Amino acid sequence: MRARGLTKRYGSKVVVDDLSFTAEPGAITGFLGPNGAGKSTTMRMLLGLTEPTAGTITIGGYRIAELDDPSRIVGALLDARAVHPQRTAFDHLLAFAQAAGLGRQRVEEVLDLVGLADAAKRRAGEFSLGMNQRLGIATALLGDPDVLVFDEPLNGLDPEGVRWARTLLRNLAAEGRTILFSSHLMSEMELTADNLVVIGQGRLVAESTLEHFVLAHTTRTVTVSSPALDDLGRALNRAGIAFERGGSGNLLVTGTDPALVGKIAAAEGIALDELTRVRESLEDVFLRLTHDVTEYESRAA
Numbered sequence: 330m331r332a333r334g335l336t337k338r339y340g341s342k343v344v345v346d347d348l349s350f351t352a353e354p355g356a357i358t359g360f361l362g363p364n365g366a367g368k369s370t371t372m373r374m375l376l377g378l379t380e381p382t383a384g385t386i387t388i389g390g391y392r393i394a395e396l397d398d399p400s401r402i403v404g405a406l407l408d409a410r411a412v413h414p415q416r417t418a419f420d421h422l423l424a425f426a427q428a429a430g431l432g433r434q435r436v437e438e439v440l441d442l443v444g445l446a447d448a449a450k451r452r453a454g455e456f457s458l459g460m461n462q463r464l465g466i467a468t469a470l471l472g473d474p475d476v477l478v479f480d481e482p483l484n485g486l487d488p489e490g491v492r493w494a495r496t497l498l499r500n501l502a503a504e505g506r507t508i509l510f511s512s513h514l515m516s517e518m519e520l521t522a523d524n525l526v527v528i529g530q531g532r533l534v535a536e537s538t539l540e541h542f543v544l545a546h547t548t549r550t551v552t553v554s555s556p557a558l559d560d561l562g563r564a565l566n567r568a569g570i571a572f573e574r575g576g577s578g579n580l581l582v583t584g585t586d587p588a589l590v591g592k593i594a595a596a597e598g599i600a601l602d603e604l605t606r607v608r609e610s611l612e613d614v615f616l617r618l619t620h621d622v623t624e625y626e627s628r629a630a
């Protein structure tokens with residue numbers, strides 16, 4: 330899936346701004362951005378529900394309108410509450426299945442896949458948000474598509490459901506599918522995504538592997554503890570390396586790697602108890618990176 334120069338304007342407001350990115354097959358691409366960044370609008374343009382003002386978003390080089398049988402190519406969960414409350418889960422899925430030329434058997438398969446087989450005859454209006462999410466995921470899976478787009482699929486899922494969704498996404502990617510999903514749950518994004526596309530105010534902020542994104546935006550910090558902490562502090566001072574004392578009798582050394590701290594200690598014959606690179610969480614990095622954008626937005630609101 331590829332977006333190129335994708336742009337959406339509503340009146341004078343630019344919601345998606347010259348956005349280009351790629352989501353690869355066989356990988357889970359996390360789509361991140363603060364509220365109003367343009368994630369849903371981008372997904373809607375991929376699905377042909379919103380017309381781009383400029384640029385394209387394509388699957389295998391084709392826009393969705395150019396695909397003969399789109400439900401077999403791309404499946405999506407955009408809004409889990411968009412179900413008819415009087416319809417049973419089975420009938421809801423059957424309506425979509427029939428529109429795509431699929432039968433009852435496929436409906437039963439996807440109900441099984443999302444763990445709703447026992448609730449098939451219950452009305453969607455009685456479902457919890459988590460069950461509606463499962464129903465929405467089932468709808469996306471009906472056509473067994475190569476590309477899956479999930480907007481906030483974890484909303485309303487309990488911890489067991491979140492874990493289930495993570496495993497499902499992993500399995501779907503392992504089968505070679507392209508997965509694009511957005512979530513506000515950063516810790517979950519960190520556990521699930523291989524790659525990230527980060528946007529702010531409709532523009533691309535970063536596109537990379539999750540690992541690289543976190544490392545590239547983390548200030549290099551090392552924690553080190555030693556029975557000879559004062560000696561170590563003096564050795565670091567002599568080497569011109571900045572540090573501060575941490576709460577639990579260790580030193581927080583910034584702007585360097587464990588290897589250098591280890592070398593300095595070794596050269597001075599100082600024993601170490603612990604030497605660890607501090608890895609910031611995705612949440613820390615994301616909040617720092619999008620802080621200015623969010624600030625601007627809350628001032629403008």
Ligand SMILES: Nc1ncnc2c1ncn2[C@@H]1O[C@H](COP(=O)(O)OP(=O)(O)OP(=O)(O)O)[C@@H](O)[C@H]1O
Pocket residue numbers: 339344362363364365366367368369370371
């Ligand atoms: N039909 C529309 N008409 C006018 N403005 C719109 C329309 N649809 C979306 N917007 C605006 O576009 C901006 C981006 O919205 P979008 O829903 O794509 O963001 P998002 O990144 O998905 O946000 P969230 O995380 O809150 O779901 C918002 O400011 C929204 O108000």
